[in-house]
Amino acid sequence: YTAINEAIGFALASESCGLTDELLCQLACQVLRNSSPASLIRGWRFMIIALRLLEPSRSLVLALSKYFQRQHAESSIGLNQRHIELALRECNILLTGAIKWKQSAKELIASDVRVRLQVIKEMYCSESMPIRIYCANGLGLKVDVRAFTSFRDLLDDVDGAALQLVRDSDQKGAFAHIEGISAPASGTPRWDGMAFFPRSTECDNLVDSYVWEPLAWEDDVHWWRWQWAVLLASRNRLSHGSIQLEIRSYISAQFDYFQAKDALRLELLFWQLYGSLVDGELGTTDPEALGYVCALAAYAKTTRRMYESTVKEQLKIAESNLPRALFRRYIQRSISRTPTVRAWLHRFHDSVKIVAASIATEFDSSEAINSIQLQEAFIHYVAMLPLGGAVTLPGIEKFSRKSINNDVSRIEDVHEHARLAINGNGLFVLSYNTTCFPGRYHEVSTIHLGVVLHSQLKMIKSIRVTGPTKVSIETDRDQIEFECESPSVIYGAIVAHCTAMIVHNGQFNRLNFSLDSLQFSHKFPFLPPPPRPPPLFGPTGEPLKISRNEGMDWSSSDLIDLQTVATILGQELP
Numbered sequence: 163y164t165a166i167n168e169a170i171g172f173a174l175a176s177e178s179c180g181l182t183d184e185l186l187c188q189l190a191c192q193v194l195r196n197s198s199p200a201s202l203i204r205g206w207r208f209m210i211i212a213l214r215l216l217e218p219s220r221s222l223v224l225a226l227s228k229y230f231q232r233q234h235a236e237s238s239i240g241l242n243q244r245h246i247e248l249a250l251r252e253c254n255i256l257l258t259g260a261i262k263w264k265q266s267a268k269e270l271i272a273s274d275v276r277v278r279l280q281v282i283k284e285m286y287c288s289e290s291m292p293i294r295i296y297c298a299n300g301l302g303l304k305v306d307v308r309a310f311t312s313f314r315d316l317l318d319d320v321d322g323a324a325l326q327l328v329r330d331s332d333q334k335g336a337f338a339h340i341e342g343i344s345a346p347a348s349g350t351p352r353w354d355g356m357a358f359f360p361r362s363t364e365c366d367n368l369v370d371s372y373v374w375e376p377l378a379w380e381d382d383v384h385w386w387r388w389q390w391a392v393l394l395a396s397r398n399r400l401s402h403g404s405i406q407l408e409i410r411s412y413i414s415a416q417f418d419y420f421q422a423k424d425a426l427r428l429e430l431l432f433w434q435l436y437g438s439l440v441d442g443e444l445g446t447t448d449p450e451a452l453g454y455v456c457a458l459a460a461y462a463k464t465t466r467r468m469y470e471s472t473v474k475e476q477l478k479i480a481e482s483n484l485p486r487a488l489f490r491r492y493i494q495r496s497i498s499r500t501p502t503v504r505a506w507l508h509r510f511h512d513s514v515k516i517v518a519a520s521i522a523t524e525f526d527s528s529e530a531i532n533s534i535q536l537q538e539a540f541i542h543y544v545a546m547l548p549l550g551g552a553v554t555l556p557g558i559e560k561f562s563r564k565s566i567n568n569d570v571s572r573i574e575d576v577h578e579h580a581r582l583a584i585n586g587n588g589l590f591v592l593s594y595n596t597t598c599f600p601g602r603y604h605e606v607s608t609i610h611l612g613v614v615l616h617s618q619l620k621m622i623k624s625i626r627v628t629g630p631t632k633v634s635i636e637t638d639r640d641q642i643e644f645e646c647e648s649p650s651v652i653y654g655a656i657v658a659h660c661t662a663m664i665v666h667n668g669q670f671n672r673l674n675f676s677l678d679s680l681q682f683s684h685k686f687p688f689l690p691p692p693p694r695p696p697p698l699f700g701p702t703g704e705p706l707k708i709s710r711n712e713g714m715d716w717s718s719s720d721l722i723d724l725q726t727v728a729t730i731l732g733q734e735l736p
Contacts, residue, residue, distance in 0.1 A: 185212070186212055189208070189209055189212055190209065428534065428537055428538060428541070431537075431541050432462060432537040432540060432541060435540065435541060435544045435550070436459055436463075436483075436540075438544075438552075439455060439456075439459065439483065439485065439544070440483070440484075440485060440486060441485065441486070442485035442486065442487050442488070444485075444544065444547045444548075444549055444550055446547055446548065446549075447488065448693070449506050449507075449509035449510040449513065450509060450510075450512075450513045450693035451513075451547065451693050451694075452484065452485075452488070452510060452513075453480065453509070453510040453511070453512070453513025453514045453516075453517070454513050454514075454517055454543065454692055454693055455540065455543060455544060455547075456480045456481070456483040456484055456510075456514065457476075457480050457513070457514045457517035457518060458517065458536060458539055458540040458543060458689075459483045459540055460476070460479045460480050460482075460483055461517075461518075461521055461533075461536045462533050462536040462537045462539075462540050463483075463533075464479070465531075465532065465533045465536065467479070468518070468521075469521070469522065469525050473515065473518070476514065476515075476518050477511050477514055477515075480514040481493050481510075491503070492506060492507055492510075513693065516690050517689065517690065520688060520689055520690045521536075521688060521689070523688075524688035531688055535686070535688075538686075539682075539685075539686045539689060542682055542685065542686070543682060543692055546682065546692070549583055549585065549590065550585065552583040552584060552585035552590070558580050558581065558582060558633075558644040558645065558646045558652075559580075559644065559645050559646065560643075560644060560645045561580040561591065561642065561643070561644040562642065562643050562644070563591075563640055563641070563642045564640065564641045564642075564643075565639065565640055580592060580644065582652060584656060588617050588621075589617045589622065589635075589656065591642065617637045617639075617640065621637045621638045621639070622635060622636075622637055622656070623636045623637060623638065624636045625653055625656055627649045627650065627653050630649070631645045631646060631647065631649060632644075632645050632649065633645070633646060633649045633652055633653065635656075
């Protein structure tokens with residue numbers, strides 16, 4: 163750094179000769195041309211130090227702004243703004259402590275206001291835009307987003323609001339009733355296990371395909387995709403459209419590394435899985451299993467109300483938590499109930515009564531039980547279901563499967579529309595077949611779920627992405643090929659999920675239902691032994707088809723991915 167210090171000193175001494183502007187121009191050309199992200203960050207740090215020590219002339223500020231706009235593509239503008247922000251924060255601490263000149267310090271250090279307004283704001287407007295975030299539990303909050311707002315900044319605001327709600331709620335002090343749980347500190351990052359998928363619903367023609375790629379928590383290289391979506395919304399002043407921030411969780415089915423002490427993350431998982439239950443994504447119609455999980459959901463949502471209700475009211479509340487399709491079939495159409503439907507309801511009600519009686523006994527003996535424990539029990543039991551905790555990946559088309567048997571390959575199944583789901587049980591290929599059933603209620607279509615392929619994660623031998631849309635997955639027994647709009651998302655999801663299985667479980671293992679039931683009962687002694695739901699696959703891995711007679715009835719709308727959706731309006735709200 164000796165040569166750099168000599169150059170800066172020479173420029174300061176020769177300021178009247180215009181060498182300051184010349185030096186800054188040379189720095190901009192040499193330092194900011196490197197395409198390496200790490201080098202670019204260091205370049206911006208050095209550039210900010212130079213701008214702080216060597217105050218540029220007004221004409222040079224305008225020239226630098228035009229240079230930044232011309233030199234960098236639109237996709238990297240937000241990235242450079244982020245680097246400027248980080249460099250300003252670091253250099254403010256560095257230079258304040260390093261410069262010891264008392265009289266000339268103000269003259270040597272250019273003001274942050276000048277740098278921000280002239281270099282940053284002229285590149286792109288950094289004025290704040292108020293947006294409203296809607297969470298899965300129906301609550302919402304308003305935050306201010308600027309062009310250089312990062313995911314950490316946004317979710318810190320969400321965390322702060324959620325912590326305030328926890329402190330102000332009826333559950334205040336509930337952390338003290340559970341051993342090993344303490345109230346989380348404000349500002350603690352709670353989202354590092356998530357991946358982010360910003361998308362625009364109204365300006366898809368303006369947003370490039372890279373907006374759909376996952377955004378890592380600490381990945382500053384990709385943070386600007388969020389800024390780019392906000393920028394498009396503010397530019398076009400969307401009046402009816404919205405930007406959605408999907409928070410998807412690549413988690414193995416056991417949820418082992420989601421500790422109960424993290425109450426906010428626990429609540430996020432609860433609402434994710436509750437939405438999956440209501441949308442019918444758990445893949446079971448077993449009345450005992452659904453009675454168990456619906457009773458847990460009802461108690462977790464309205465603990466005091468369920469406890470103080472009569473048995474008949476408790477059954478009604480539990481029924482309201484059934485998957486929508488099953489609620490329409492078994493509850494709403496009470497006039498046309500067949501003996502089979504009545505038998506199903508009887509078994510469902512018996513399961514709800516057993517859970518309610520066990521929890522009521524716990525309430526009568528102690529007041530320690532609370533909604534946090536019930537949410538945790540709900541999450542652990544849902545993880546035992548075949549498709550519990552599954553990540554449903556984007557829709558796929560032109561799906562084909564080849565079975566490998568004695569070096570002979572033949573196409574067994576071809577489906578026009580299918581979907582992938584992945585959890586600790588393995589990789590599932592789900593098909594949706596539409597059939598018409600005209601009748602009294604004028605149903606035009608019913609979508610049935612069929613498991614075309616189930617493969618344990620350890621059986622996956624290779625994943626290949628060829629071209630912009632084609633994906634090939636080879637297992638020990640099968641080879642499947644399909645096309646999709648975002649193959650990189652599917653590839654990343656499978657790789658990330660397999661990595662999580664290795665890191666957190668040590669090895670690939672299918673769930674042992676008996677062992678899980680034992681652990682579940684021991685972990686939650688206030689609950690009865692859970693029923694064992696019917697699996698979606700046989701003992702050797704062959705898929706089991708689900709027929710309409712077994713009660714699986716899907717709405718005609720597409721299934722919703724397992725996610726928590728925060729809708730961000732692209733307009734100023736009152």
